[in-house]
Amino acid sequence: MGHILRLIFLKILSIYLLNNMFIFIAKGSDLYLFPSPIGGELLLSVGSNLTLECIYNSSELMSKDLVFTRDGMPLDSGFKVSHLGKIDGSSKAILVHKTNVSCSDGGTYQCTMHTLSKTINVTIVKVTTKDYTVSELNKYGSLSCHPEICSPSNAMSSSEEYQFHVTWKFKGQEITSNDALYLFPKADELLITSPVSDNYGIYTCMGKIHRRESQQSETLHWMTKAYLKGPPSLRKVDNERSVCLNDHVTLICEAAGFPPPILEWRKNGSDIDTNTTRIYVLSGGLYIQSFSKHDIGDYMCVAKSEEFSDTDRADIRVNLKDASDCVGDSNNLPVTWISVGVGGSVVLILIVITIIWKMKCKKRTNLNAEHDYSSINFKTKKQKKKKRHEPEALYDVVDVTSKRFEKDLNDGNI
Secondary structure, three states: OHHHHHHHHHHHHHHHHHHOOOOOOOOOOEEEEEOOOHHHEEEEEOOOOEEEEEEEEOOOOOOOOOEEEEOOEEOOOOOEEEEEOOEOOEOOEEEEEEOOOOHHHOEEEEEEEOOEEEEEEEEEEEEEEEOEEOOOOOOOEEEEEEEEEEOOOOOEEOOOOEEEEEEEEEOOEEOOOOOOEEEOOOOOEEEEOOOOHHHOEEEEEEEEEEEOOOOOOOOEEEEEEEEEEEEEEEEEEOOEEEEOOOOOEEEEEEEEEEOOOEEEEEEOOEEOOOEOOOEEEEOOEEEEOOOOHHHOEEEEEEEEOOOOOOOEEEEEEEEEOOHHHHOOOHHHOOOOHHHHHHHHHHHHHHHHHHHHHHHHHHHHHHHHHHHHHHHHHHHHHHHHHHHHHHHHHHHHHHHHHHHHHHHHHHOOOO
């Protein structure tokens, strides 16, 4: 009776333990957390994605669900938690993912399964950039690209535990200090000492950060952009043009500035419709196809920008050349010589086709002539052979007749 009671007690105890999700850890079971960065610290930049995976490796099928926490607190609703490889309601792995991380997502992440746990420190780095806009009142300034470590209190502060290295590039070329640009010793700030329109544009800041004086640490690489903005200005413009009728004309007007300026064209004070097939805007100019008398006038090129109230403009006077100056003018090539060239090409093609056709006809005639000559030659040879045999036969007949006459005469028959 006591034996039966002991069995009942053990059965009830096992059911109780299972219902309360206690775990029986098999020998050799382990817990793994990925990624596993050098030094146990993962560096991420603001705006990147965070993905952590915790795997429980055991031959036992009985396991309690894996749990992820950050600084001892449950993960907020911004994280997507996925349980992978579930068996009888228990997961063998758990995956957490968050997009576009911010400073508040830094901290110590812990994966726990009963007595087993793994931790990883996630450090968020924010790279602060500063643009600069050139104006008449303030021509000189600087661009900056400075990395900062998010502190546990979610405030931004520089940390002496980390060191960083920064390089700048403009139009694909690495920047060094020169007459127009000066790099501060840390290279996180770029001083604009002589701003000109050629320096306006997008500057690329690239850098890396890691723990100071530590060989066993994760290195974060980043890249961001800073903008040197400047008002629009015209650099290359035609002052006056003299053209011929039917010329293809390009009125040159190139502008500089950042953001890239918008060019507008006017003629005699009125806006020009540049959405036609004959008149349209090309990169650095206005294209007019088949210039006519109606196109004569005063043109104006205006450079505007969405971020600046300043504009730059230039006038271009377009006149007709004297007719005598247009004779043989190379500018007429698109209308005259190209047309002649097209017509001449057609004529040349017809001549070549005619020559080929005549050559083929001549070849065919020669073949027929050779065939007729062979037939005639064959008949001639046959006739000659026949004529050659006819005399020989005649001589044989005469010879036989003379012999018979001679015999009859000797026999006295005649």
